[in-house]
Amino acid sequence: xxxxxxxxxxxxxxxxxxxxxxxxxxxxxxxxxxxxxxxxxxxxxxxxxxxxxxxxxxxxxxxxxxxxxxxxxxxxxxxxxxxxxxxxxxxxxxxxxxxxxxxxxxxxxxxxxxxxxxxxxxxxxxxxxxxxxxxxxxxxxxxxxxxxxxxxxxxxxxxxxxxxxxxxxxxxxxxxxxxxxxxxxxxxxxxxxxxxxxxxxxxxxxxxxxxxxxxxxxxxxxxxxxxxxxxxxxxxxxxxxxxxxxxxxxxxxxxxxxxxxxxxxxxxxxxxxxxxxxxxxxxxxxxxxxxxxxxxxxxxxxxxxxxxxxxxxxxxxxxxxxxxxxxxxxxxxxxxxxxxxxxxxxxxxxxxxxxxxxxxxxxxxxxxxxxxxxxxxxxxxxxxxxxxxxxxxxxxxxxxxxxxxxxxxxxxxxxxxxxxxxxxxxxxxxx
Numbered sequence: 001x002x003x004x005x006x007x008x009x010x011x012x013x014x015x016x017x018x019x020x021x022x023x024x025x026x027x028x029x030x031x032x033x034x035x036x037x038x039x040x041x042x043x044x045x046x047x048x049x050x051x052x053x054x055x056x057x058x059x060x061x062x063x064x065x066x067x068x069x070x071x072x073x074x075x076x077x078x079x080x081x082x083x084x085x086x087x088x089x090x091x092x093x094x095x096x097x098x099x100x101x102x103x104x105x106x107x108x109x110x111x112x113x114x115x116x117x118x119x120x121x122x123x124x125x126x127x128x129x130x131x132x133x134x135x136x137x138x139x140x141x142x143x144x145x146x147x148x149x150x151x152x153x154x155x156x157x158x159x160x161x162x163x164x165x166x167x168x169x170x171x172x173x174x175x176x177x178x179x180x181x182x183x184x185x186x187x188x189x190x191x192x193x194x195x196x197x198x199x200x201x202x203x204x205x206x207x208x209x210x211x212x213x214x215x216x217x218x219x220x221x222x223x224x225x226x227x228x229x230x231x232x233x234x235x236x237x238x239x240x241x242x243x244x245x246x247x248x249x250x251x252x253x254x255x256x257x258x259x260x261x262x263x264x265x266x267x268x269x270x271x272x273x274x275x276x277x278x279x280x281x282x283x284x285x286x287x288x289x290x291x292x293x294x295x296x297x298x299x300x301x302x303x304x305x306x307x308x309x310x311x312x313x314x315x316x317x318x319x320x321x322x323x324x325x326x327x328x329x330x331x332x333x334x335x336x337x338x339x340x341x342x343x344x345x346x347x348x349x350x351x352x353x354x355x356x357x358x359x360x361x362x363x364x365x366x367x368x369x370x371x372x373x374x375x376x377x378x379x380x381x382x383x384x385x386x387x388x389x390x391x392x393x394x395x396x397x398x399x400x401x402x403x404x405x406x407x408x409x410x411x412x413x414x415x416x417x418x419x420x421x422x423x424x425x426x427x428x429x430x431x
Contacts, residue, residue: 051331054285055286059121062358063350127144156281176412247277247281250268298347329363331400
């Protein structure tokens with residue numbers, strides 16, 4: 001997995017640092033090798049399907065009632081500062097600071113009644129689709145990207161199968177080494193280009209890969225690591241793939257397209273643009289980590305700064321997918337760990353609220369232009385059509401052509417495990 005780091009964005013309330021980044025490999029952490037990923041690909045066979053997922057992870061927990069669920073008739077201490085505006089779809093209203101999403105709402109659907117998460121700054125729920133941290137099978141639950149890597153592999157030769165968010169609880173779980181990433185931190189794109197690279201430098205990179213895999217094999221004591229040296233040559237070819245290098249070089253994007261992704265500070269929202277380029281190149285799953293949403297204080301000041309860029313990035317990405325004929329194949333979801341409290345605190349902020357939250361979806365051939373579910377008058381409880389976390393995951397897998405009612409993966413104890421709990425089906429309003 002290639003990990004491209006952005007600038008540090010401060011810390012969450014629990015002291016954990018946050019930074020924008022995008023990773024190519026799987027939706028899981030754990031530092032596993034690209035040769036191992038390639039072995040899984042060879043075992044399962046590369047599918048011809050162009051299906052893909054882009055996950056926009058909003059770390060810190062976005063305020064649902066200040067985005068898609070504004071309580072216009074609630075008291076000031078509940079409603080807050082923002083007004084709601086009409087969208088392209090009659091009867092659907094969203095925050096005034098997302099006018100581009102409003103103008104294109106026929107391409108989006110928001111879920112206002114999402115349940116099944118916990119009060120914890122962890123990507124575990126968004127990455128695995130599981131409500132409970134414990135109990136877990138030996139090795140832990142695999143995340144979405146690891147499952148897709150295992151079952152489907154890459155959509156094209158020369159690119160990793162998926163992109164993942166490196167959360168505290170996000171890892172390949174019991175799927176182990178075959179679904180793990182090769183990690184290249186820092187400015188990975190410049191390190192991958194072959195222009196001006198000497199044979200000595202290439203040898204050094206080969207040596208680095210060999211040393212990296214040796215370290216992983218020596219360090220592993222769980223039985224998840226197998227010797228995969230026969231795949232090192234293929235791994236090196238992926239690292240130096242011109243297809244992947246071309247996708248990472250956003251400067252080659254046409255000016256008129258790139259300008260759609262220009263944020264409020266005049267800079268290109270590169271990760272949104274890069275996500276589209278990567279799925280177009282054949283990456284199955286892309287997760288970009290955008291912003292910081294842990295607004296215990298100055299909630300509205302923070303959102304006034306972040307929502308316009310979120311609005312621009314999401315609307316540009318989905319418009320781009322539609323214009324390129326990718327909207328039926330690429331599913332887009334944006335969400336965070338949990339929601340925020342109905343009542344505004346003394347610091348003009350909102351605290352953690354796991355009882356209900358929101359998600360924004362687009363593409364995937366889904367029935368868009370909707371607002372699914374509702375909360376009570378304060379935005380504190382799902383009052384109509386609660387949508388469980390597992391239903392979201394069942395929908396994501398469904399859009400990838402995976403049937404969660406029949407597909408299983410074998411854990412370390414030899415037991416078959418379903419991808420989501422069987423009571424959760426794809427969201428009927430969408431599929």
